[in-house]
Amino acid sequence: MTVNLLLLITACYTFFPLVWTVFAALKSAGAVQTGDVLSLRHFNVVANVRLLWTFQGGVYERWFLNSILYAGVGAGLGALICVAAGYAFDKYDFRGKDQLFGLVLLGVLVPAAATTLPLYLLASKVGLVNTYWAVLIPSLVNPFGVYLARVFSAGYVPNEVLEAARADGAGELRMFLRLSLPMLRSGYTTILLFHFSTIWNGFFLALVMLTDQRLFPVSLGIYELNSSLSSEGPALLPVVMLGSLISILPLLVIFISLQRFWKAGLTAGSVK
């Protein structure tokens, strides 16, 4: 069948680099260097794992935990901020609302990368460069999340429920926390998921802001390590390969277990 043959070719194209990486991560540096990757010889699993975990006093583990900190706190808190703002845009009417939402859309349109360098210039002025804050604070901002939250709020929080609560004399903020937030839980999860993967995959912000390698997220750590191979020699190549492979796993696990949320998020912006 032509259809399934073409799909198979697409699958091969998708998985070939990943399969290659799995093999390369488990082999000796010499085997990778000479192109002897896709065979069943020269496996060096135990030594590679030990090298990765002991390299420079366990700095890889530190990078990994940093990434979890940046992505976990950044997305956990950032998504909540988005939901609050998106909900307010959906449920309240006030002067200047359209202009304010225009500002949010402008934030979607201006690429984050183009404002990262100005952000560095400002951060170096106020002395925040090379701190956790330099990466964490900008990571909280996600204008597209506000847009999504507005769409979710319109879909999941019926106005009648709010009216009824208001009639019972509930405060507006209490209503948000007790009533609307639980209804927006799946929307929050979706925004959090995408926010998390954006921060986890991020590289430019950390590259610009950080010089202390103990603060690096895993993507920057592997990049710096890979760049040093040309001068240091290929002995650490397995660290780069195995480190790359392990850096993919958290997102893979999260996305597989939360499938229905990310599909909802992908389509909320386009189908609705």
Add this chain to the structure above:
Amino acid sequence: MLSKSRGAVPRRGTRTGPVAGRNRRGTGAALVLMAPFFVLFALATLAPIGYAIYLSLFAQRASGLGFGGTRTVWVGLDNYVRVLTDGGYTSSYLHIAVYALVAVPLVLGLSVAVALLLDSAYAFGRRAAQLGLFVPHLVPGVIAALLWAYLYTPQVSPVVSALNRLSVHVNLLGHTFSYPTLVNVVLWESLGYNIVIYYASLQAIPREMTEAAVVDGSGEWRTAWHIKLPLIRSAVALTAIFSAIGAMQLFAEPLLLSDAGAVGITPTWTPNLYAYSAAFTRSNNYGVAAAAALLLAAFAAVLSFLVSRWAKPWQQT
């Protein structure tokens, strides 16, 4: 009307429609809910842009005696002139323009094609296929570029050695392959992401519409082209915008390929790389870097605004 006031705070004003009207209580709550976002937005987006505008109007000049520090002088728009007349900067835009003209239609076209295949009646294992094809999107861009850079490197790469065995001798890191190698990395990263979006839109099409077309004697091809494709237009438009914005901020992929020895991709190959190297590797010239970054931000905002105006993906029906 439910405006019967209870509790300590009497309700002022009237509500119009289902949302809380312009009453002070509602406005106050809206402000409180929005404050965290807008404070952070101001700190992390607006303030840096403002500061960059300020910096871009100054330059560091060596002080008169020739040694011992620099002083900051007002130069007006000189930094902008300097950047815009620098062949390195203008050609970086040419690079992303050529890249976008190749990559966006190719990536979107292939994604649509595969999504239509998945949606066709003959496809097996749709759920697994979707999930599998999505995996590259979960790989950090810098790691994806790093992996592909190894797959382009002679001796290391099984692709190159396989081609060599077929007596095809190519240098994937040579000038000829600058664009193809770069486009390939981005294609690999974004194919599955787009497919999942398109497939979801295709699934949202009412079955009666496609069935009616089939009953009328329309084949799979005609149905796909005339019925399904026009109906996923807004999804395609949205991904086109994201791809175009992505093209403009291209950074990690060309950086990695350049590091891996791709001779055609210089360290100032894209506007972002240019601004980065102006700030860090070439000259520590923050005025020039700020001007370069601001021009890129303005250019990107205007372009994506025009595209979104044209495609209207924000419109909800």
